Amino acid sequence: MYNLPFIASEKELFHQITELVKENGDITEEPIILTDARKAIEHLNLEMPELIIINFSDPKIDAYALLDVIMSDTWLLHGGIIAISKDDKELEQIENIRGANIIAVINRSDLAGNLPKVLSIIENNRRILFQREIGYDLVKHLSGSFTLGNDLLEVKCYVNLICNFLYNSNRLGVNKKFNLRIALNEMLINAIEHGNCNITYDDKSEWLEEHGTIDDLIRARCEDPEIAKRRVTFEYTITTTSSQFLIIDEGEGFNWRELKDPTDEANLFELHGRGILMTKNVAQNITYNEKGNEVSFEISHEHCSDVAKPALFRDMKFCDFKKGDIIFKEGEISNYLYYIVSGHYDVIVNNKTVSTLHPDDIFMGEMSFLLNNRRTATVRADADGKLIEVSKREFIRAIKKKPHYALFLSRLLAQRIKRSNQDR
Numbered sequence: 001m002y003n004l005p006f007i008a009s010e011k012e013l014f015h016q017i018t019e020l021v022k023e024n025g026d027i028t029e030e031p032i033i034l035t036d037a038r039k040a041i042e043h044l045n046l047e048m049p050e051l052i053i054i055n056f057s058d059p060k061i062d063a064y065a066l067l068d069v070i071m072s073d074t075w076l077l078h079g080g081i082i083a084i085s086k087d088d089k090e091l092e093q094i095e096n097i098r099g100a101n102i103i104a105v106i107n108r109s110d111l112a113g114n115l116p117k118v119l120s121i122i123e124n125n126r127r128i129l130f131q132r133e134i135g136y137d138l139v140k141h142l143s144g145s146f147t148l149g150n151d152l153l154e155v156k157c158y159v160n161l162i163c164n165f166l167y168n169s170n171r172l173g174v175n176k177k178f179n180l181r182i183a184l185n186e187m188l189i190n191a192i193e194h195g196n197c198n199i200t201y202d203d204k205s206e207w208l209e210e211h212g213t214i215d216d217l218i219r220a221r222c223e224d225p226e227i228a229k230r231r232v233t234f235e236y237t238i239t240t241t242s243s244q245f246l247i248i249d250e251g252e253g254f255n256w257r258e259l260k261d262p263t264d265e266a267n268l269f270e271l272h273g274r275g276i277l278m279t280k281n282v283a284q285n286i287t288y289n290e291k292g293n294e295v296s297f298e299i300s301h302e303h304c305s306d307v308a309k310p311a312l313f314r315d316m317k318f319c320d321f322k323k324g325d326i327i328f329k330e331g332e333i334s335n336y337l338y339y340i341v342s343g344h345y346d347v348i349v350n351n352k353t354v355s356t357l358h359p360d361d362i363f364m365g366e367m368s369f370l371l372n373n374r375r376t377a378t379v380r381a382d383a384d385g386k387l388i389e390v391s392k393r394e395f396i397r398a399i400k401k402k403p404h405y406a407l408f409l410s411r412l413l414a415q416r417i418k419r420s421n422q423d424r
Helices: 011-023 037-047 063-071 088-095 108-123 152-168 174-196 201-210 214-221 274-282 366-371 392-401 404-423
Strands: 002-007 029-034 051-055 080-085 102-107 141-148 232-239 242-248 284-288 294-300 318-321 326-328 336-342 345-349 352-357 378-381 385-391
Touching (some): 002 011, 011 029, 029 037, 037 063, 051 063, 080 088, 080 108, 080 152, 088 102, 102 108, 102 152, 108 152, 152 174, 152 214, 152 232, 174 214, 174 232, 174 242, 174 274, 174 294, 201 214, 336 392, 385 392, 392 404
Parallel strands (some): 002 029, 002 051, 051 080, 080 102
Antiparallel strands (some): 141 232, 232 242, 242 294, 284 294, 318 385, 326 378, 336 385, 345 352, 345 378
16 A cells, blocks of 8 residues: 555545545555645655645645755655646646646546546556656666547646656656657647547637637547547657657548648748647657558657756766776775766676666665675676766765655665565
8 A cells, every 4th residue: 555645734625535545446545644844845755655646726835835845856756746726727837847747737626537537547557657666677668558538637647657757767857858748748639639539620729719628629529439439549668768659549540741841930820730840849750650540759868867866966976987997896895885877887796797787776886885895796887877976974964964865775775685585
């Protein structure tokens, strides 16, 4: 059972959330309430939860100040956030905060219908949810496939899961994450609107002028059982250098050859092709199938992104290593702990490579460093890379400033011991 912190002072809302969680037997979260920002920060630092819910319309909690604290050290406080508010404009504002690990924004009036849906999506996709949980299993690539209904909330939730993962695992910086999120949202919404629901641009414009939101138009179209059963397939493959995406709808397709170039100056103010424009700004190798109901594209990763350094080590310098450089030798005194920023490093015992470390392993040489032992292996750079070299004096000084990192390191070591015992 996972704890699900709910940051709000209103207990009636907390009881509603608790009941919604209980009604869905597949969800393993157990809600707990944190009634002020101080308690919330203390809990987040100690427990480092995977997921939190924040009531942004709570007058007794400065949710934005709380979010600023979380974002000041997203390396440690990396949990996904579900935002609740009574105001749709505020929810849109929250959703567009760059660097925040927002997974979903939900209007309080839609809580009963949308919160269980979001929690179920998260429960079924923990594998890609947070880099801390899967880093050790991620060697070459991570692939998966989502099947989406004709629901814009599902689109945003799945897109945020992917973009947050790429950001938290140092594959994208904050700006490229933001641009990719826009592009994926646009392409998936196109697949639902124009593909599955056969909504033309004229249909959409007329509906928005006379009725209200696009969500209402999609629901109206889905009253047709044939349209309602259509799905969008969203596939991803994440490698060390790039990510590839494939989006397939079950509509009739379109003639993509006649699509105007949205980057042409003459077409800059055209409403048509907005999704293509957003995608071209961030992606490469955009390819359609013959029918026009399938599109694939890829993005290249950034190697030193905004969360490459934990706040604990933010004032410490990078050390550059070239392929073939020896980081330390077997039998040497252990004076330094290394935080892995980039590169790959071979662990060599008796002239034999027994494992390879990379950024997903987070630290190097921590056991002998903490136990005052000599190095039990030689480590050699297998590629150019960067490390942060942390002396014992620097480590102790930093831990005094941020003691919660000591807890994180302890959990990291416990996980490694557990895996080592399982491998025997």
